Amino acid sequence: MGENDPYTILQIVLNPDGSLTRPTLFPLSNPRAEAEKPHHVFSKDVPLNPSKKTWIRIFRPHFSTQTAPLPIIIDFHGGGFVFLSAASANIHVSCERIARHVPAIVLAPEYRLAPEYRLPAAYDDAMDAVRWVRDQAISDLQRDTWMTPDVVDFSRCFLMGSSAGGNIAYHAVLRALDLDPTFKISGVILNVPYFGGEQRTESELRLAQDRILPLYANDGMWQLALPGGADRDHEFCNPMTPGSYHDRVGSLPPCLVRQYGGDPLVDRQRSFVRMLEGRGVHVVSRFVEGEYHGADFFDPKQIQALLTDVKDFISSVNGGP
Template identity: 85%
Template sequence: MGESESSITDDPYAVLQIVLNPDGSLTRPTIFPLSHPRAEAEQPHHVFSKDVPLNPSKKTWIRIFRPHFSTPTTPLPIIIDFHGGGFILHSAASAPLHALLERAARHVPAIFVAVEYRLAPEYRLPAAYDDAIDAVRWVRDQAISDLHRDTWMTPDLADFSRCFLMGSSAGGNIAYHAALRALDLDPPFKIAGLILNEPYFGGEQRTESELKMAQDRILPLNVNDLMWQLALPGGAHRDHEFCNPITPGSHHDRVGSLPPCLVRGYGGDPLVDRQRSLVRMLEGRGVHVLSRFREEGYHAVEFFDPQETPAFLTDVHDFISSVNSGR
């Protein structure tokens, strides 16, 4: 590592290319361009997409991805997806995520609902969890009401008995907490499974993998600390329940009621020890967990290296196929 690279790594704001403004907001870089949804009239495309308002007062919305079927042979599972970015970066419209979900909708196949949630520090946690539950409620309401049902969510297209929550990195954290909160929905709505891809959790005590990879190029330790500092409620530390799932919290007693979980990780990810601890905790509470850890790879590798994407999509496909729909 050269001197200039080392000096940048020492400044987490510079690594993330963000500026903290006097009013507490962030000036964010345009790391990834934004993609527009593909209308049904745009041919030839194998997957159509469109944006739908979620909560106008919060300026949140969802992007729905639907494989190009006039009517599928059987209704498709629904996957509500939460993007990564340490709770502070990126969008449901970020070009790499849009491209990945287009590919996923074809490969699984499934209807994907990508959620544009509010970012920290302007909106600290649990704002993202609240937005996630808004998205779950939106899907639930499509299932129980014909009055304002979206044309892409009709029973002949969408199988509401197979609704999954999925997220990568911070999105995995959001999916986990949204699933816990979904247990209390009234009227209820069953989540069939969780897909936690390299889920982003933390804690005050450093893990071996965090210390070993403190200078990681994707998620160095000081960047990790800064993102939690910006995302957690004011005054909270990294053993807060939003950060550390091992910590008893308001929903901790409901963990055993979670549906089957797929947890994925890589040996080159500083968070891998925490992800393995999450698996042990879930299994200890009686949750059925399918763990897929690969020694090769690093945090968010499937977004940076297209050759790694098929393994991710295969894991998602196989997990969904293995989960009993309850029908």
């Protein structure tokens, strides 16, 4: 074990049974039954797939003057497929901000983590969440009281994710093209999406000792997340690799892709944008000079920039809120 050992860098212990002992990066937050200040957002948890022990945290802004149904955002959290939860305090607060600022109904699915559940487990859980929303849209019997048509506009459903959550949102929207054509995803919001590959990029080498996402930690998380025996050119990691859904890319709805100049992944994200555009996808690309991977969780200026970008993008699709 040393300074370049991913387990040391990530502060994790791989147990003999293949499970991880993880550090507590953030405390867990309970849903808020009351929309107390300064949040003004109600939240509650509902089951998703009991056999997988997955669930969804729903965030609903408190607006007594709301006159129109709100768009819905299914927001997948980051954490390299290995860390965090929909209940993690930083994720909870971020979803509250989005729900309040856009405004929108925000769903934060609790998906299974690697290595206990390697990819595509997270994609499968993401599709469970998408199908749950679809079923709410078409079934009076299953409709949740927070998800009625006077509250939610089911014709404006967006997938969103930051870092690994962006990777999940991308793979989920490709799979969602198989769903009933009466239910469509209106757009995809990919905030610093987490992609990789075997060949190092200039930004990965230049920022190999990055304080947020050093190269060895990055490699370690992919080693834990990918199917056994797969390398970083697997389609789950490298979106340039032809795979099961690669030929569907041109059918994607509009995409917002955000990148930071100081992120080791920025070169991959730029290549990803070029790939989407080359397939005819309408892409809104937002590049911020400098800054670091995950800046929008900690820097008030970048938090506000993310909220503005999300609101503007949703407003530009299907007529906006």
